[in-house]
Amino acid sequence: MTEMSYLDGNMLDGPLRELFAVDLSTAMGRCENCGMVGSMASLHVFSHAPGLIARCPSCEEVMLRLVRGPDQAWLDLRGTTFLQVPMPMEQAHPSPL
Numbered sequence: 844m845t846e847m848s849y850l851d852g853n854m855l856d857g858p859l860r861e862l863f864a865v866d867l868s869t870a871m872g873r874c875e876n877c878g879m880v881g882s883m884a885s886l887h888v889f890s891h892a893p894g895l896i897a898r899c900p901s902c903e904e905v906m907l908r909l910v911r912g913p914d915q916a917w918l919d920l921r922g923t924t925f926l927q928v929p930m931p932m933e934q935a936h937p938s939p940l
């Protein structure tokens with residue numbers, strides 16, 4: 844296999860922010876293939892394919908595919924066992940408007 848250049852997972856922040864209202868760069872994901880748990884920012888992102896392909900930095904299996912069409916997006920997380928997303932603390936007593 845020839846060596847291909849990749850970007851780090853921080854570049855997924857913009858495209859994924861379009862889908863999710865939270866910052867996913869610090870979200871933790873588990874590779875389905877090797878079990879490595881790491882941040883989304885640690886993934887190796889290849890942008891030469893149609894859409895974005897994010898590979899595990901440990902075993903290089905595909906963990907995430909994101910394809911953006913003109914009016915819809917496809918997110919494939921088959922290679923990711925789980926995605927742990929940091930969320931803002933829930934307010935116990937929402938403040939009145």
Ligand SMILES: [Zn+2]
Pocket residue numbers: 874875876877878879899900901902903904
């Ligand atoms: Zn892996």
